[in-house]
Amino acid sequence: MSDLTEGPSGRRRGRPPRTESAGTRDRILSAAREEFSERGYEKTSVRGIAKAAGVDSALVHHYFGTKEQVFAAAIEVAFAPALNASEVIEHGPLDGVGERLTRFVLGVWENPTTRTPLLAIVRSAVNNDTAAAVFRRLIASQLLRRITARLDLPDAELRVELAAAQLVGCAMLRYVIKVEPLASEDVERIIARVAPVVQGHLTGP
Amino acid sequence: MSDLTEGPSGRRRGRPPRTESAGTRDRILSAAREEFSERGYEKTSVRGIAKAAGVDSALVHHYFGTKEQVFAAAIEVAFAPALNASEVIEHGPLDGVGERLTRFVLGVWENPTTRTPLLAIVRSAVNNDTAAAVFRRLIASQLLRRITARLDLPDAELRVELAAAQLVGCAMLRYVIKVEPLASEDVERIIARVAPVVQGHLTGP
Numbered sequence: 001m002s003d004l005t006e007g008p009s010g011r012r013r014g015r016p017p018r019t020e021s022a023g024t025r026d027r028i029l030s031a032a033r034e035e036f037s038e039r040g041y042e043k044t045s046v047r048g049i050a051k052a053a054g055v056d057s058a059l060v061h062h063y064f065g066t067k068e069q070v071f072a073a074a075i076e077v078a079f080a081p082a083l084n085a086s087e088v089i090e091h092g093p094l095d096g097v098g099e100r101l102t103r104f105v106l107g108v109w110e111n112p113t114t115r116t117p118l119l120a121i122v123r124s125a126v127n128n129d130t131a132a133a134v135f136r137r138l139i140a141s142q143l144l145r146r147i148t149a150r151l152d153l154p155d156a157e158l159r160v161e162l163a164a165a166q167l168v169g170c171a172m173l174r175y176v177i178k179v180e181p182l183a184s185e186d187v188e189r190i191i192a193r194v195a196p197v198v199q200g201h202l203t204g205p
Numbered sequence: 206m207s208d209l210t211e212g213p214s215g216r217r218r219g220r221p222p223r224t225e226s227a228g229t230r231d232r233i234l235s236a237a238r239e240e241f242s243e244r245g246y247e248k249t250s251v252r253g254i255a256k257a258a259g260v261d262s263a264l265v266h267h268y269f270g271t272k273e274q275v276f277a278a279a280i281e282v283a284f285a286p287a288l289n290a291s292e293v294i295e296h297g298p299l300d301g302v303g304e305r306l307t308r309f310v311l312g313v314w315e316n317p318t319t320r321t322p323l324l325a326i327v328r329s330a331v332n333n334d335t336a337a338a339v340f341r342r343l344i345a346s347q348l349l350r351r352i353t354a355r356l357d358l359p360d361a362e363l364r365v366e367l368a369a370a371q372l373v374g375c376a377m378l379r380y381v382i383k384v385e386p387l388a389s390e391d392v393e394r395i396i397a398r399v400a401p402v403v404q405g406h407l408t409g410p
Binding site for chain 2: 040122123125126127132135136139140144157158161162164165166167168169170172173174176177178179180181182185189190193194197200201
């Protein structure tokens with residue numbers, strides 16, 4: 001419990017001072033990420049996260065709040081590479097956005113380092129409604145808002161989601177379920193087929 | 206154990222005689238479906254299925270073999286509505302196949318009776334590699350082969366899988382993760398946007 005003194009108790013959750021407590025917060029977050037990845041949302045407990053981080057459960061609650069809030073903070077970091085998708089859309093000409101986005105998303109999934117935490121998020125979101133709600137809010141606040149601002153078209157959000165659906169489905173079938181021939185197909189051939197579809201969803205008539 | 210005498214022990218697994226043992230087999234299958242739906246692949250045991258069906262574990266093994274084989278038999282039934290997709294593709298003109306398939310798949314997901322078992326399969330396949338392998342084989346043997354025969358185009362299997370990816374992604378985002386506005390959008394407006402994409406994957410250049 002002595003760790004609790006590290007953060008002034010009146011401070012807003014999740015915003016520790018930039019002193020030694022930032023190290024503790026990061027350690028908790030890192031433990032949370034590992035626990036959620038390995039066990040999924042349902043089987044992970046705040047107590048387990050605290051134990052893995054070597055701190056008291058009260059400190060986890062102090063920094064992050066509920067299990068749902070720890071999960072939100074943990075997946076925000078794990079999801080960070082995917083959040084760069086909005087930058088991919090923002091930078092460069094709009095008529096190349098389909099290819100840029102397709103290349104980016106498949107790149108994140110091709111790389112095991114970024115694939116593993118993403119897969120853990122997908123598993124938790126598919127299995128648990130609370131985890132799905134956290135994931136949903138993250139997508140809405142971090143991704144949709146920025147991308148739709150760039151598109152500036154009617155139905156921009158729906159367009160983005162249908163484009164995302166094509167990419168999410170590809171990732172599911174290629175990297176998670178691993179159906180053949182899609183799972184072994186050269187990634188450039190997939191990009192060649194999928195990029196025009198994504199472009200069509202985003203900027204087509 | 207006395208139930209074991211119902212099926213001649215030399216008979217091939219999963220093919221009981223069409224007498225009273227068919228009832229026992231169905232009862233086991235129905236219990237298996239419920240157990241897998243409720244608990245997912247990993248947490249379901251042959252013992253638990255046997256208990257739910259009111260039979261001895263040995264009888265489950267006798268009719269179906271391993272847990273993996275019980276799962277295959279159980280999801281084949283749960284997946285049956287989705288398997289009709291191949292008929293949807295086989296019947297009717299090829300230039301309307303995108304809309305027929307989109308309408309069919311979203312219809313299966315819109316209906317809670319068919320959505321629930323599908324969701325259970327998806328959850329198991331996303332969580333467990335053995336379950337994913339069973340699902341993968343089912344897709345390959347029951348769905349891909351029949352559809353590609355009808356398409357008769359180069360890369361037919363890849364085309365079908367990329368079309369499926371669009372539909373799987375829509376189902377994931379709309380019915381599982383429930384992102385807005387996709388989750389609340391009128392299904393006809395989704396069909397209007399998705400059907401041409403599916404058609405393009407299947408028969409486009």
